[in-house]
Amino acid sequence: MANSPNNPLAPSAQSYAAAFDSARDDEGGFSLQPVLLQYWEAALRWRYVIAGIIALCLAVGLIATLLMAPRYTARTQVEISREQKNVTNVEGLESQQEGRDLEFYATQYALLKATSLAERVARRLNLAGNEAFFAAHGAKPVEAAASDGPLDPRQIAAKRERQVRDLLLANVAIEPVRTSRLVDIKYTSRSPELSARIANAWVAEFIGSTMDRQFASTADARQFLEQRLSALRERLEQSERSAVVYATDRDIVTLESRQDENGRTTSQRTLAAADLESLNTALMQARAERIAAESRARSGSAENTTEVLTNATISELRAKRAELAAEHANLMVRFEPGYPAARAVQRQIETLDAALARETGRVAGSRQLSFREALAREQALEQKVAGLKAGLDKQRRDAIQFNIYQRDADTNRQLYDALLQRYKEIGIAGTVGASNIAIVDQAEVPGAPSSPNLPLNMALALLIGIGLAAVTVFALEQIDEGVRTPADVRRMLSVPLLGNVPLVKDDPVVELADPKSFVSEAYFSVRSTLSLTTPHGLPRSFAISSSRSGEGKSTTALALAEVIGRTGKRVLLIDADLRSPSLHALLAIDNDVGLANILAGENLVSPLIHETQWRGVSLIPAGPLPPSPAELLSNERFAEIIEALLGEFDHVVIDAPPVVDLADAPLIGRAVEGLVFMVEAEKTPRRVIVSSLDRLHNGGAKVFGVVLSKFDARRQGYGYGYGYGYGYGYGQGAEQEGGRPTA
Structure with missing residues (x-):
């Protein structure tokens, strides 16, 4: 029965191409198996490759270990502090905060591997001239290894030193102790004594190189400071000399200078200022005296003034007058005013009054004189102060430039003192x-x-072996395009899976004779699935094909015919592989005449039908090989023969040729209801399968599904009995071990 291209049950060419592109572009797409299980299956598939690679790596590791010369490692441990010990309590050249940087220890580790340090160790131990050193490292000295002719002794020495330096750096290891300030310095060689000597010398030279760098930096700083001090000394002398010369030219005589805590001159007391200060004080005093004298001179009567009251002469005269006044009063009580004694006392009183008046007048005159003298002294002082003020003003104008010279000298002095102090401190610290x-x-x-x-x-060899094995398996998996598991059929091909046939060690035809065998159960499962592909159940006519030969299509055709015949149906098996027939050999039937004769014009078909030893199964062999099988299959006679045979048989099963490079299979597929496509597990590339399926569809054939043949369940990690109930015959799994293909 021809298959219409418009049949909705037939998969399209685009579906096959899309399935192939999806499988090609995204191999990590949807999978029914977990990722770890896929890895385990890949390891099982390539277990012998993995075992061989690991065994080879272990053997290489063992041989290399046995051939290696013994090496000895000596270890010395040092503590590297962040801060340098400050013995003198004088700040050194390096900043104390510098050691707290994150780069400090990285710098120290790099210095421990410095080339200059290796050269110091080589010179200290004289390793360039020590033949035992080269022997301890399995190396030959330069002159022994030189092949360019004789070398100059200096060239030999230089090359030896470079050789020793390279050997030292190649065999020393710097290992910091985590979360501590400790560092392990390890040296490895074939000589234990030499390893210990070099390890100790390495630390000693590291300490020495560190101190040398500190001393060198201090010496450079001292030299620089000496140059700067010399220049500052000259500048200081010049600035002080300029200040003195200018002060001499301008008659600036400094009596006293005051400086702040930074050494800067804040004030100066000159001779002119001191003179002005003294005269101004005298002027103030003279002015006060003049005011007092003026006040006394203009106070009026001088009788009750302080000068009069404190004058001894006036006081004595007044005392005598008081006595005479008392005596006169006493006389006036007893005598008349004209009494001679009274008049005599009166005349004495008058004489004393005149004397008092003269003395008081003299005191008043002295007050005027004192006022005039005070006024004259004040005026004289004012003139001198005015003269000094003019001179001081001129001196202050001159002092502006003098202060500039003085500030320059102060600045130079401060710089000089600071550098001199630093010079002394660095000298002490260094x-x-x-x-x-x-x-x-x-x-x-x-x-x-x-x-x-x-x-x-050995552990490293094992790890390397595992790594190489993993890389190898990954590469093999990437270049392997075979369909390995039933899940791959749905994921890669997007075609229904009809079933899978196990890989067995015995002849599959013999296995078919046992209904309880793995093979029989597998083909019965395929037959059951195939019965669901059409609305009327098991297809009445179908062909078995594959991408290429050797994928089990002939055995599958025979097995399906046998399984169908076992159910009481009459099945006709036709060998349509007119290029390489094989069913007649499997059934031990003569192949002198067959399908080729029918297609060539033979009208009598019944004589060409042979009964087989299988129940209900008959065979039309291929017959003699025609020169052009495709021409015979391309006419309508083949479809008419199938229609005619379906009138005598319940089912017609056709063994078709492979699809690749042949036109036979698509022609046969058009004459039947559909095809069962065989795919050999792990062998046929996906591209070939998809191309074959696409070609069948383009030829108008319907593909019911795929049967995965020669499936090794153990190799894929499924174990025995995968997908077929309880193990194909209840315990016969042990008899099925081996692994012979089913076709």
């Missing part, structure tokens, strides 16, 4: 050999070799 590196453990001669370490080397 002469004290303090280091921030302390030796914790000295290197001891190792008693046992550190390498080769057989367990470690």
Whole structure:
């Protein structure tokens, strides 16, 4: 029965192409299996490759370990402090905060591997001339390895030194102790004594190089400061000399200078200022005296003034007058005013009054004289003060430039003093050999070799083997395009899976004779699935094809015919592979005449039908090989033969040729209801399968689905009995081990 191209049950060419593109572009797409299970299956598939690679790596590791010379590692431990010990309590050249930077320890580790340090160690131990050193590292000295003719002794020495330096750097290891300030310095060689010597010398030279760098930086700083001090000294002398010369030219005589805490001159007391201050004080005093004298001179009567009251003469005269006044009063009480004694006393009183008046007048005259003298002195002082003020003003104008000279001298003096103090401090700090590196453990001669370490080397070889095996398996998986599992059929091809046939060690035809065998159960499962592909159940006519030969299509055709015949149906098996027939050999039937004769014009079909040993199964062999099988299959006679045979048989099963490079299978597919497409597990590339399916569809054939043949369930990690109930015959799984293809 021809299959119409418009049949909705037939998959389209675009679906096959889309399925192939999806599988090609996104191989990690939807999968029914977990990722870890896929990895495990890949490991099982390539277990022999993995085992071989790991075994080879282990063998190489063992041989290399046994051939390696023993090496000894000596270790010395030091403590590197962030801050340098400050013995003198004088700040050194380096900043104390510099050691707290994150780069400090990284710098120290790099210095421990410096080329200059290796050269110092080589010179200290004279390793360039030590033949034992080269022997301890398995190296040959330069002259022994030189092939360019004789070398100059200096060239030999230079090359030896470079060779020694490179060997030292290649065999020293710097290992910081985590979360501490400790560092392990390890050196490895074939000589335990030499390893210990070099490890100890390495630390000693590291400490020495650190101190040398500090001393060198201090010496450079001292030299720089000496140059700066010399220049500042000259500038200071010049600025002080300029200030003195200018003061001399301008008659600026400094009596006293005051400086602040920074050494800057804040005020100066000159001779002119001191003179003006003294005269101004005298002027103030003279002015006060003049005011007082003027006040006394203009106060009126002088009788009750202080000068009069305190004058001894006037006081004595007044005392005598008071006595005479008392005596006169006493006389006037007893005598008349004309009494001679009274008149005599009166005349004495008058004489004393005249004397008092003269003395009082003299005192008043002295007050006027004192006022005139005070006024004259004040005026004289005012003239002198005015003269000094004019001179001081001129001197102050001159002092502006003088202060400029003075400030320049002060600045130079401050710089000079600061640099001189720093110079002394650096000199003290540079002469004290303090280091921030302390030796914790000295290197001891190792008693046992550190390498080769057989367990470690074997572990590394095992890891390398596993890694190489993983890379190899990954590469093999990437280049392997075969369909490996039933899930791959749905994921990669987007075609229904009719079933899968296991890989067995015996002849599959023999296995078919046992209904309880794995093969029989597998083909019965395929037959059951195939019965669901059409509305009327099991297709009455279908062909079996594959991409290429050897994928089990002939065996599958025979097996399906046998399984269908076992149910009481009459089945005709036709060998339509007119290029390489095989069913007659499987059933031990003569192939002298067959399908080729029918297609060539033979009208009698019944004589060409052979009964087989299988119940209900008959065979039309291929017959003689025609020169052009495609021409015979391309006419309508083949479809008419199938229609005619379906009148005598319940089902017609056709063994069709492979699809690749042949036109036979698409022609056969048009004459039947559909095809069952065989795919050999892990063999046929996906591109070939998709191309074959696409070609069948383009030829008008309907593909019912795919049968995965030669499926090794153990190799894929499924175990025995995968998908077929309880193990194909209740315990026969042990008999099925081996692995012979089913076709």
